[in-house]
Amino acid sequence: MSTSASARPNRWTPMDIAQLVLGVLAVGAAVATMWAALVYARPATNLAGDEQLAQRIFYVHMGTIMGALAGFIVSFASSIVYLITRKLDWDRLCQAAVEVGLIFGMGTVVTGMFWAKPTWNTYWTWDPRLTTATITVLVYVAYLLFRNGIDNRQTRARFGSIYAILAFSSVPLTFFSARWFRSIHPVVFGNENPDAQGGFDIGSTMGTTLGIAMIGFIIIFSALLVLRFRQLRNEDELNELREELA
């Protein structure tokens, strides 16, 4: 526990070092991603005008998807571990992952909308991916509201974990039902969608940029996750101390 840190305030714990390293890496990753997306990547060959400009949002869009995905997978896994071990740290990790994942999830939806307006000429359409992403964001907003409604710390952790597991289980089903909702016939896995609009061929610089963006956003996600996790841990510690004093 971090009590050792409060006992010897001048000593660096491994957690402090991890936080510093990740923070520095995250700043570097953000700069690298922006440079690659705006400068390094060459424009798409088949697009022009607004679509050409908007196409560069794609790198940030894919990055935020990675962050959101990582957040929700970490929350699912840490919920299971919490229910087995009953160590509150896992619940804190779950909450931190959901909160950080939610920021990236909302980023995914918003960047998607910015890209969709010039490309599809609408901010919103009932595309399965859009629907699923938005519903998933709402599921995890509900998770945070639900946690807030429970006073007992252990109960909050237990119920939050149970909800996180159930919520995560519905995401793939939401995706498939949304995918089939538009047409009666099911889509075969990996089928190229002939109706896709605004697509572009990925050149070599674009592929590299995509790789940089995805790795970069995972690093940013990890840095935020560690920060938020430690914050939640401190918060619990503070509350415990407050109860002792009261």
Add this chain to the structure above:
Amino acid sequence: MATTMATPLSGPIQALPPVQMRAGGGLASFLRKVWAVAAKDLRAELRGREVFSSMTVFSVLAVLIFGMAFDLRVPEAKMVAPGVLWVSILFAGVLGLNRSFGAEMDRGTLPALLLAPMDRSAIYFGKVIANFVFTFGTALVILVATFFVYDVDLLQPLIFAGVLLGTLGYVAVGTIFAALSASARARESLLPILLLPVMVPVFMAGVALTAVVLDGGGLADVTNWLGILIGFDLIFLIVAYLLFDMILEEV
């Protein structure tokens, strides 16, 4: 032995056999316990008439209000009937699910239920059966109301099958969420927020299935939607069975 002799609890109490909270007894015994919980809820409903009556009245109201809302702009009632059917089922269902554990909390009967010598999952399945009876009964009322108000032929076997499977999945998730939210602050408003986003697959599959059948589709056209509903039912009944023990650990 010498140490136990010194405690005041020695003597006749020690002679009692240990209490078996999770008494075994095989599947038949488990099903009897499940039925005991379900019968308790159904009997309470028959005597009190709290839940089912408000669910059905609400659902008929919802169908009428949707009818008024769409009357001006929608050329054909067939276009909105599937949506009205499923939205009404979901919203009316929340009313019943809220009472499922809410009533136990209000009356303080949940601890008594937990004292019963049985596996906690028997409580879950018993509640699922009771909630299923209420919600499916309400769904049938909605089907009949939509049939008359919208003049759309919803009374078809495939739609019945879809409503049956959809309702089962709905109460499978709804019962566990009702148990979760029962001890939270503002549980009445929290339950729909927890429940509705998770129910999206059931909602979409149900609406699509109903619409396809209304447009004259047969069994072959709706197998993927029935598949989604069956998959949803199975996944959530199993996950809920695994997790339900942990909800009622302490009250």
